[in-house]
Amino acid sequence: MMNLRVTGFDWDGGNRAKCQKHGVSVAEIEALFRNAPRIAPDPRHSEDEDRMIAVGRTGAGQPVFVAFTLRTKNRRRLIRPVTARYMHAKEIAAYEKESAETQNR
Numbered sequence: 001m002m003n004l005r006v007t008g009f010d011w012d013g014g015n016r017a018k019c020q021k022h023g024v025s026v027a028e029i030e031a032l033f034r035n036a037p038r039i040a041p042d043p044r045h046s047e048d049e050d051r052m053i054a055v056g057r058t059g060a061g062q063p064v065f066v067a068f069t070l071r072t073k074n075r076r077r078l079i080r081p082v083t084a085r086y087m088h089a090k091e092i093a094a095y096e097k098e099s100a101e102t103q104n105r
Contacts, residue, residue: 006070006077006078006079007076008078008079009029009080010071010073010079011080015082018083019066019081019084022083022085022086024066024084028060029066031060032054033054033079035059036056037055038056038095038098039053041053049069050069051068051069052067052068053067055091055095064084064085065086065087066081067084068080068082
């Protein structure tokens, strides 16, 4: 797991609307990051800025996928979610398999 060392989130009307388009709330996205998600680079979508993906579960246990970038504002390092959605069944199965393998190491 990657340590992001951030102090909060960067929300505005643009990214809030895009993230909620698939039914995932701001609270669920923020909960995902509090629950130690798996984080990986997203080089396919990193033309203008470094993008990453996070997968994990919300506080209620809902599996979620979030694409995000990091921004610095007023000397604060913030997570800026770009888009979010609930994971599909195959993604959930892969996530749970990898989680089990990680715990057994």
